[in-house]
Amino acid sequence: MEMCANAFLFSILFLSLSLNSAANVDILRPNQNITDGSTIVSAGGHFELGFISPGSSTNRYVGIWYKKIPAKTIVWIANKETPLNTTSGILKHNINGNLIILNGLGHVVWSSNSSTSVNNPVLQLLDSGNFVIRDENDSDTENYAWQSFDNPGNTFLPGSKLGWNLETGLERYLSSWKSEDDPSPGEYTYHVDRDGYPQLIMRKGSAIDFRAGTWNGVRFSGSPNLKPNRIYHSDFVSSNKELYYHYEVVDASIPTRKIINSLGKSQTWMWIEQSQTWQLYLTAQKDECDHYALCRAYGSCNINSSPACECLDGFEPKSQKEWDVADWSSGCVRKVQLSCTDGDGFVKHPGLKSPDARQSWFDRNMTLDECKSMCLRNCSCTAYANTDIRGSGSGCLLWFNELIDIKEHKQNGQDLYIRISASELAKGRSKVRFIIIPIILTVTMMLGVCLWAIRMRWKKHAGGNRRLFFKTDGGNRNGDVDSELPLFDLTTLANATNGFSTNSKLGEGGFGSVYKGMLHEGKEIAVKRLSKDSTQGLKEFKNEVSCIAQLQHRNLVKLLGCSMQKGERMLVYEYMPNKSLDSFIFDKEQSKVLDWPKRYNIIYGIARGLLYLHQDSRLRIIHRDLKASNVLLDHGMNPKISDFGTARICGETETGANTTKVVGTYGYMSPEYAIDGKFSIKSDVYSFGVLLLEIVSGESNANFTHPDHNFNLLGHAWRTYTNYETLDIVDEVIAKSIHEHQLEVFRAINIGLLCVQQYPADRPTMASVVLMLTSKVPLPQPKQPGFFTERKLHERDSATNYLTVTTMAPR
Structure with missing residues (x-):
């Protein structure tokens, strides 16, 4: 009996030693196991390994996560296809030195299956996050018997x-x-x-x-x-x-x-x-151009063009009829087939994503000239390029099949030399000579006349089929932005809108009026006609043109053209049949049209549009006046952000700036912008958060009232959140029908509160917001929103306001 008692105590002591040592060191020896609840930590404390359940799952896995980051972020899982459904799992060595996971019955559910044996095997969690099996006396990384980095x-x-x-x-x-x-x-x-x-x-x-x-x-x-x-x-x-x-x-x-x-x-x-x-x-x-082979054979994709796909020089659509309706599945074909013996040549295409290089040939030691010669000698060679673009370029890469999955890049693209027939090459050269010679003669002999003609043309603002070119900084301190946009004739727009009749008017604001129109070819348009005394002056007009004319995204309204004749300033947009978002969410009858899935789709679409402006467009743009009335809805109730008159263009590395003229709308402006004139992409994030909460609640932030307090909508949302009554702010017209979407609604409100936090650094970026909306990533706890103070209720003008910020200086 005494021997049994001693054996039992020894077992308890051994198990305790095993667990404690495993929890405080980065190495696991053959006599040590990891049970559910115990872990090992890398030497520098960067990573931790043990049993864990990802997300809201109750299954148990052996995983590695960041030790010092509060929200457990898993970087590796062993038994990802064979989870445990109890907490009785064990991680240990077997007699062959392999890493194995046992369930509560002692059955192996996962093994490292290492074929390399070592004399004194140990398991070690490294500060790199790599979990390895190695010989205790050999730390050479080349001699690991097994490592998680390989799996x-x-x-x-x-x-x-x-x-x-x-x-x-x-x-x-x-x-x-x-x-x-x-x-x-x-x-x-x-x-x-x-x-x-x-x-x-x-x-x-x-x-x-x-x-x-x-x-x-x-x-x-x-x-x-x-x-x-x-x-x-x-x-x-x-x-x-x-x-x-x-x-x-x-x-x-x-x-x-x-x-x-x-x-x-x-x-x-x-x-x-x-x-x-x-x-x-x-x-x-x-963007969409990153979908593999979107434009098919010999097609090139440019997200900033409309349509996005076009054929490369020397090629044409295989089916013009299909391309006319944006069906690019048939790709492009050569206008003239290669002859191989009649002097084929190459056209240089700069700034591209190189074509799919499967089944290509390459040599890293050849020069570009040698590469060209080799391609010419092979009748099947369709294009060539350097393998290395550093310095003057080196190496040779040859293509022998159809060229697919090509995308145009404004910056950091690659030069591609595409083979075309001698006759097509000659056409290109003759076209260049035909254009260049007259231009040189004209510039030399008639420079003064041309300058005078250009001056008069601008002065008259004549419309028709010509195009308008603006060069305006739009708030861009890194240089000018070029914009090109069709000019509409004033008569054309007057005819389209029945002389700007009252029956054609869609709405009216401080800037002027918006009219519905129809061009002679049957295309519906919306014409924004700025009033003579509009707060949106010539600068804002040019700014809107320079910004939106260069943007292409499904969640941004499309600017079709403008008109500047006889003192008029007009912008022509695609027509949005469902008008603006505020006409739905703030109207008790109209809001019934928007169930929760539609509202969530609108929230997500606005987020995607803002992400494009902040990160994915050619220009980094801060909108500065995002609000419900500046979100338009198409036939399918899909949102499109509009009104870029107050937007600012930043450089690629800029995220904000200061201004002495604050523009925007009360209720949507962030604290740092309204008070200090500091705007950034986080200012837009704040406005998005306000708009999100308005969509969920059906209430206007600035005009919100409540019988129990004098907070605005943000303050009310914060109170309900801290009192664990978050769903109380949901619009009553959908409150009874969101049972199956309650978690999604709760996440949306949480995201909205994260966006309207007092300090910009606390707010997420739109990239993070989009991720939060489309995944189940854990959400951080929001902090108190900006403007969280009770106020005296009074009527406020909801139109765009211009405030001058006075800078205080010592005498």
Whole structure:
């Protein structure tokens, strides 16, 4: 009996020793296990490993997460396809040194399946987030028997590799999760494709969904926004042994990770310590042109053009009828077939995402001239380019098939030389000579006449079929912005609107009136006619033209043209049959049309439009007057942001500025903008938060009243949130029908409150907002909103207001 008691005490002591030692060190030895509730932590305290449940799941997995980040962010999971449904799991070594997970019955549910044996195996969690099996007496990274970095999930950490070990055939690739709660492999995988010249490819199932392009020595050709930066640096390694992409952080104190989310988006996230949130730093897929082979063979995609697809020089649509209705599935074909023997040549296309390079040929040591010669000697060669764009360029990449998945980039694109027939090449040269010679003669002989004619043309503002060119800074301190827009004749617009009749009027504001019109070809338009005494003057008029004329997004209203004749200033937009959002959400009868799914779609659409303005457009634009009346609704109740008269254009690296003239609308302006004249993308985020809460509640922030207090809508929303009565602010016309959407409504309100927090640094970016709206990522707790003070109720003008900020200075 005494021996049994001693054995029992020894077992308890051993188990206690095992758990305590495992919880305080980064190494797990063969006599130590990890049970559910115990963990090991890397030596520097960066990562932790143990049993965890992702999202709202109750299943248990062995995973690795950031130790120092409050919201547990999982970077790796072992048993992602074989979860445990109890907390009785055990992680341990087996007799062969393999890592195994046992369920409560002692059955193996997952194993590392390492084929390499070591004499004194230990498990170690490194500060890189890598979990390894190695010999205790050998820390050489080349001798790991097994490592989690060789088996990634949806997360790509600094120092890990994405690609191939060519000696063993091991491929390291990313796989999306099915959802935030289910880490089992989803639809999307991200690979280094080695069929031809290596490139990064996202697959949905077996089909290619997105192609980041070929590595050109600086970046992948399909990721022009991947620039040298102070956050991390990337490289692509190609040798006889390995072929992989990797990146290293410059400052190891800033947690950085790349993920493939459940929607197949490749994203780079950074942890911002000040705001205690993950900040979206980069998204590989920027717009519709990133869909694989959207324009098909020999088609080029430009998101800033309409239509987005066009054929390359020397090519034409295979089916013009299909292209006329934006069906590009048949692609383009050569106007003249190559002859190979009659002097084929090449047309240089700068600034492109290089075509799909599968089954291509390359040599990294050839010059560009040698590359051209080799392509000419092979009748099947269709194009060539450098493999490395650094310096004067080097290496040779040849294509032999149809050129597909080409995208135009404004900056950081690659030069591509496409083969065309001698006759097409001659046409191009003769066309250039035909154009250049008269221009030189005209400029030399008639410069004075031309300048005078241009001056008179501008002075008269004559319309018709001509185009208007503005050069205005629009608030852009980095340089001018060029805008080109069709000019409408005043008579044409008068006829379209029945002489600007009262029956054609859609609405009226401080700027003037908006009329519905119909052009002679049957196209419906909306004409914004600025009144002579409008607060929106010539500067704002030019600003709106310069901003919106260059924007193309489904959630932005499309500007079709303008008119500047006989003292009139008019803007011509696409017609929105359902008018503006405020006519629905603030009208008790009309609001019944908007059930919760429609409202959520409107919220999401506005967020997408703002994200495009802040991050994805050619210009970084801060709207500065986002409100319900500036959101228009199309036939399908899809939202389109309008009225860019007060918008400001910033440089690519700018996110805001100061002004002495505050423009905007009471109730939507952020505190730092209304009080100090400081505006930024976070000012728009604040306005979006106000608008979101208005859509949910059906109430106007500025005009909101409540019998129990004198707070505005934001204050009321904050009170209900802190009193755990959040759903009380939901519009009564939908309150009874949102039971199945309650969690979604609650998230939306939470997001709205995050957006209207007092301090800009606390507010999320629109990229984070879009992610919050489309996923189940945990939401941080919001802080008190701006303007959280009770006020005396009084009528306020809801029109656009212009305030002058006086700067105080010592005498």
